[in-house]
Amino acid sequence: MPPHTGGSLSDALFSADSVRRIDQYVIGRQGVDGFELMQSAARAAFRRLVGHWPDVEQLLVLCGAGNNGGDGYLVAARAVSHGLTVRCIAVAPADKLGGDARKAWEKAVADGVEVEELADLGEVGLASLFESAELIVDAMLGTGVSGAPREPFASVIARCNRSGLPVLAVDLPSGLNATTGAAEGEVIQAALTVTFIGRKVGLYTGQGAAVCGGVIFETLNADTGVVGSGECPIATLRRWDSVKSWLPARAADAHKGRFGHVLVVAGDRGFGGAGILAAEAAVRSGAGLVSLATRPEHVTAALARCPSVMVHGLIHGSELPAMLDAATVVVCGPGLGRSAWGQQMLQQVIESGKPRVLDADALNLLSSRVTTCASAQILTPHPGEAARLLDCRVPDIEVNRIAAARKLQSLYGGVVLLKGAGTVIASGADVVDIAGGSNPGMATGGMGDVLSGVIGALYAQMIEEPAHAATIGAAVHLEAACRASADKGYMGLIPTDVIDALPQVFRETEAVSSCIGEN
Template sequence: MMIANIPDRDRLPHALYRAEQVRALDRLAIDEQGIPGRELMERAGRALYRLMRARWSQARRPVVLSGVGNNGGDGYVVARLALEDGLLVRVLQLGDPDRLTGDAASAHADYCSAGGLVEPFCGAPLRADLVIDALLGTGLERPVEGVWATAIAAINEQHAPVVAVDIPSGLHSDTGQVMGVAVRATATLSFIGLKQGLFIGEGPQYRGDCVFSGLEIPALIYARERLSMRRIDWPQQCTMIAPRSQTTHKGDCGHILVVGGAPGMSGAARLAGEAALRSGAGLVTVATHLEHARWLNLTRPELMVAGVESPADLVPLIERADVVALGPGLGRSGWGLDLWRAIKEVARPLVVDADALNALASEPLAREDWILTPHPGEAGRLLGMGTVEIQADRLAAVQALQSRYGGIAVLKGAGTLIQGDPSRPPAVCSDGNPGMATAGSGDVLTGVLAALIGQGLDLESAALAGVCLHAAAGDRAAREGERGMVAGDIVAALRAVANRIEVN
């Protein structure tokens, strides 16, 4: 069989959909374009088989775990193709095969007619060099239990690569929440439309490498469904940062005022300031506590530093600034709260982070010209709920943040979410890595966002591009290993990434 090239992550679509939307697209392809459902299932199975043979060409003993829905039908197509190629394929059926209907029943019959055997799943360890998860599809709405949970556990306990059909079984297609237990896939091949749950919640942890096949559905079909989310990444967003003119001077690139750095937390303000410089800001002033104002810029003399004892000291600094980044290392003492109260309504674009967000939770305020950058714990305080609730439905959380506080909401974490104008779909960044879960990473993002606003981007564009720039710099820094990364490594990578310089 001819093996086609399989697209990599950078060629994934940027449109994301809810499960019900993808089912609607599927129906439109069948009803209006006249593509038989059985043909779409055949295309899906063939795409899966091409992926198998392209990436794991040495696998000779694949095991397909099949359910009783259309995912199971896709699995039977894969099994038939493997059988025809002479592989020692096994199909383990969960659920009564008599419950297979329509196209799935037809695919099952074709596999059996080709000489394939079907075994009931009995809970025994899987003996395979490749596993195909064709158990549960996108319609899952309740926790996985019983034999289905046992089968998922068996998949996760064995050591062979796992390919998930459309979505890992047990993962909610819309929220990315694990419904009790879910398959940890090596790769997931998603069909027709990318499911948003693959990129939010716990989706990135369970999907493995995400691959897409549109099953040759005509492009005009997609115009009938408004995407529910946007996937963003640095290759897409880097075009937002235009090359500099030959006559550019520092005043054209924005003067950023970073306010923070209570006693013992000067590093946060320093990281934000340096990140702003490395992201292209023309001037950066750090307004910080008198205790360390004299030495904060000793190893980064390009930073201007102003010691601040009271809000009155901020007045001339704000007058000179184009953007204010408020919160890195601000602390929760009277000093930090006084600065927050002095700045929260100034007529400058704000980037609000860290303890400034905690102050906002205590003294709620809405405005349109700010970017809020909470992590899940801070988001919980802003919305009056627990971190677990935030993580269970991150999409709802970021939308609630924007609705309550205005401006642009950036919910940090694996799959950082951005919600700006509510008339536009929210965005999720697919760049980044676990090495970025380190102290100071959020302070770096604050500086990046402020710098892009200072260079002329509107707040939503700055949020989209800045989150991706920050994540891409984190990915560059992680080339030397995720474990042990520090925020300064991300800062060090910003310049090359912002200038699109590839360094081996």
């Protein structure tokens, strides 16, 4: 297998073990001195520090016992040489240092850094450190650490987070699992993370998406080492800018029959809005035709909101097959409910064999029934729904989101899109996709309904590429939300704001800005 496929090298996401092996390859096989590599990391981190906080004068640098601590000592040395006031604390005793980390400590001391031992500081002394600092550099726990941080690290991390001071994390925030993105105990809340050699997947999903702040990747000129090491990524980072080219161009003689017919099956009593949101999102995402099968009492509201949708009020599942025959892709689940009505609808959708996107209550119903794997389906669970599908707890999902998505895909087939910060898309390939980024404004009801409609429309237009449809859907959904929140803010963001932002985002993929033809 080649070291990386499916994206640029800078988009490859590796496990912590793989990055360590790449590091060892660069040092052992390419002849790069390990201490020089550490100095390169420190130079890059300090350059980013000054660029991001140009007016900072007083640093608090917290160093651990491994190479991550060595990076910290060298950052402190560079800060002193640039005239900054530095308090450098050995959170782990300096006499435990060895190898390149020991060399880094020796260089820092030789360059005028006064290293203080945490154990020698009382409560008053520790408090004064944080009171006098303007910025914290976190170089305590590196990629080799897993599980909850032990003392004294846990207490120091908690104090950092309570201080309100901005934190620059060197390589990754202490307490974060670099492979899974989980944090089993205290974890640094960084404002900026500068990471090296290879992107660690845990920085982009789960809690990693919440605690890393901005993430800056520094290759340290080790690109050839990444390729030469033969290490394979476990994920590829996907953002709107990197996937929008996947959308097929529209011919000048295009007509609605070329872009698929999406049937949304949704909206039991009391949940009519969910189906309307999904259907309108499908219209705004380029589907040629969109139909909505819902409860009869929701028909008027749906037509008033979105007259371009063909709305049908159904009383019983036996009425659905005729609509299914005409559909290219079925979106089933938003507001479907778990009553007999919803069960009938899902049964008909599954028996039809039509390509489908299953969301919300369709997944909850699916978790309680035996069904065969289907290749022509996309499942879009949030962690709670994923836990029901796997008969486990939500923390079991969040402790390793990639593993959970892969397990769901192996059990149910097709494509699985596990929602959340750093959405994971698993399609059975060795490398999963991660839709990079998060938006706290999306934490409100109805956002998932919009996503299901977007994906359904894209699937109808890319019927042979469901994984691409899911990945593009996640990316454009997030991009639209971010643009909408730039105007609306996070707290006031609602699903229709995201729908309204979709056309402008999709417009970026179009080659022309006006009607085709001569004036």
